[in-house]
Amino acid sequence: MTAGIVGYGIYVPKLRIKVSEIERVWQKSSGGIGVNEKAVASIDEDACTLAVEAARRGIEDFSIDPKRINAIYVGSESHPYAVNPTSSIVGDALGTTNKYYAVDMEFACKAGTAGMQVCYALKKARMIDIGLAIGSDTAQSKPNDALEFTAASGAAAFFIGDKKDEVIAEIESTCSYTSDMPDFWRRPKAEFPEHTGRFTAEAYFKHVIGAAKMILEETGYRADEFDYAVFHQPNGKFPLKAASILGIETKKVEQGLITPLIGNTYSGSTMIGLASILDIAKPKQKILAVSYGSGAGSDAFIINTTDNISDRRAKVPVLEMIKEKEYIDYALYLRHRRKIKSL
Amino acid sequence: MQQPLLLFIGDLRGDSMHNIAPLNWRKFPERYLLKGNYCEVCKQAFFPPRPICPNCRRKGKLIQMEMPRQGKILSYTKVHVPPEGFKNEAPYYLAVIELENKAKVLSQIVDSEQEKIKIGAKVKKVFRQIGEPDKYGTITYGYKFKVIQ
Numbered sequence: 001m002t003a004g005i006v007g008y009g010i011y012v013p014k015l016r017i018k019v020s021e022i023e024r025v026w027q028k029s030s031g032g033i034g035v036n037e038k039a040v041a042s043i044d045e046d047a048c049t050l051a052v053e054a055a056r057r058g059i060e061d062f063s064i065d066p067k068r069i070n071a072i073y074v075g076s077e078s079h080p081y082a083v084n085p086t087s088s089i090v091g092d093a094l095g096t097t098n099k100y101y102a103v104d105m106e107f108a109c110k111a112g113t114a115g116m117q118v119c120y121a122l123k124k125a126r127m128i129d130i131g132l133a134i135g136s137d138t139a140q141s142k143p144n145d146a147l148e149f150t151a152a153s154g155a156a157a158f159f160i161g162d163k164k165d166e167v168i169a170e171i172e173s174t175c176s177y178t179s180d181m182p183d184f185w186r187r188p189k190a191e192f193p194e195h196t197g198r199f200t201a202e203a204y205f206k207h208v209i210g211a212a213k214m215i216l217e218e219t220g221y222r223a224d225e226f227d228y229a230v231f232h233q234p235n236g237k238f239p240l241k242a243a244s245i246l247g248i249e250t251k252k253v254e255q256g257l258i259t260p261l262i263g264n265t266y267s268g269s270t271m272i273g274l275a276s277i278l279d280i281a282k283p284k285q286k287i288l289a290v291s292y293g294s295g296a297g298s299d300a301f302i303i304n305t306t307d308n309i310s311d312r313r314a315k316v317p318v319l320e321m322i323k324e325k326e327y328i329d330y331a332l333y334l335r336h337r338r339k340i341k342s343l
Numbered sequence: 344m345q346q347p348l349l350l351f352i353g354d355l356r357g358d359s360m361h362n363i364a365p366l367n368w369r370k371f372p373e374r375y376l377l378k379g380n381y382c383e384v385c386k387q388a389f390f391p392p393r394p395i396c397p398n399c400r401r402k403g404k405l406i407q408m409e410m411p412r413q414g415k416i417l418s419y420t421k422v423h424v425p426p427e428g429f430k431n432e433a434p435y436y437l438a439v440i441e442l443e444n445k446a447k448v449l450s451q452i453v454d455s456e457q458e459k460i461k462i463g464a465k466v467k468k469v470f471r472q473i474g475e476p477d478k479y480g481t482i483t484y485g486y487k488f489k490v491i492q
């Protein structure tokens with residue numbers, strides 16, 4: 001059996017702030033970004049607690065024994081510590097053994113999918129039983145910055161294995177398209193990331209389209225052969241434009257387009273979209289997934305669902321789970337995200 | 344010879360907090376996974392783990408056991424005047440929870456609407472930050488509970 005996804009879990013915090021509320025405070029328009037509201041981690045949540053909750057759901061819904069997890073990679077640009085791994089906290093919180101490879105990853109919004117690639121490679125090298133790749137972020141944004149309209153919190157955990165009766169979706173192929181293109185960054189002691197405005201769009205399309213074309217060329221598939229596609233979604237528009245450039249119909253992208261509903265969850269973004277597709281995909285369907293991380297790079301995957309997906313599903317689909325929410329105003333948002341100076 | 348070094352570190356309060364890290368670490372199994380214990384003689388589960396079975400004393404046989412992640416609220420209170428370190432989270436709910444194996448846990452209730460927090464409400468364990476002493480010390484993680492129906 002080819003290595004692939006044996007389970008997944010998603011966690012989106014309950015709090016939401018409407019983009020219109022942020023517009024009200026700063027008296028300016030978000031400028032048609034296709035995002036209605038964003039998920040906000042509460043004051044006692046961080047990228048680590050989000051990661052644990054996402055992985056816990058995967059363990060429960062897909063009956064995965066934590067003792068079988070031999071690799072944990074947590075991708076985030078908001079790891080709670082600068083030094084001290086999130087991945088080891090996640091392992092202990094899930095009740096793994098001590099025998100697991102672990103490291104925290106950072107590559108803006110694509111560190112989670114990079115973790116999937118590593119787990120996939122370790123699985124193919126037969127070095128692990130099950131690998132756990134997590135993308136988790138409580139994305140930071142400066143008050144009154146354009147990022148504030150979209151920077152959200154959420155996490156996705158993917159379990160990679162190769163047991164015939166467990167794999168719900170095989171990873172047929174993966175590749176990365178990488179170059180030095182600094183469109184978004186945060187220096188060590190800076191509290192919030194900086195970005196280059198429109199240059200970000202140029203970087204996004206160069207890498208997302210670059211990686212998609214690369215994987216199509218390597219495997220010989222045509223873009224129209226896929227049943228679903230999911231792209232990194234910094235806003236509600238870019239993924240649709242990427243699909244149209246590649247010649248993929250809009251309806252194939254909609255199921256995985258979650259950012260309009262919860263904002264950009266950074267490292268969680270592409271992975272939550274992929275989970276939403278797996279929530280409804282039928283056996284033997286083909287999915288194209290392409291992440292994007294500023295700086296910059298894209299990881300592309302060709303993923304084929306198996307017969308197992310008919311009876312191995314998340315108990316609560318992404319689109320259902322995110323309906324559990326509680327709206328907060330801008331003042332409470334500042335309190336929860338500790339943006340009030342004294343917090 | 345510790346003193347001059349501390350002056351360079353500059354934050355004496357932070358340093359005293361670092362001494363808590365090893366003590367905290369010994370409680371990770373309890374805080375992360377609700378690991379308590381269970382007496383094989385009287386068949387009772389205990390949380391936090393007991394050094395000796397209160398029912399059987401020397402005749403008891405305690406084994407480590409992960410507690411169930413679900414239970415129900417036995418009693419609760421709303422905390423308006425929190426202890427040091429929890430000021431920014433107040434007001435919050437604290438509840439005595441009876442887990443599915445009858446063991447009892449005192450925990451904060453999060454992500455639950457006020458009207459759902461009541462005696463008998465079903466709750467589920469979640470993983471949260473419990474606190475951070477300051478910007479320099481370790482972050483404490485552990486269990487909190489949320490109402491699921």
Ligand SMILES: [Zn+2]
Pocket residue numbers: 382383384385386387396397398399400403404
């Ligand atoms: Zn006993």
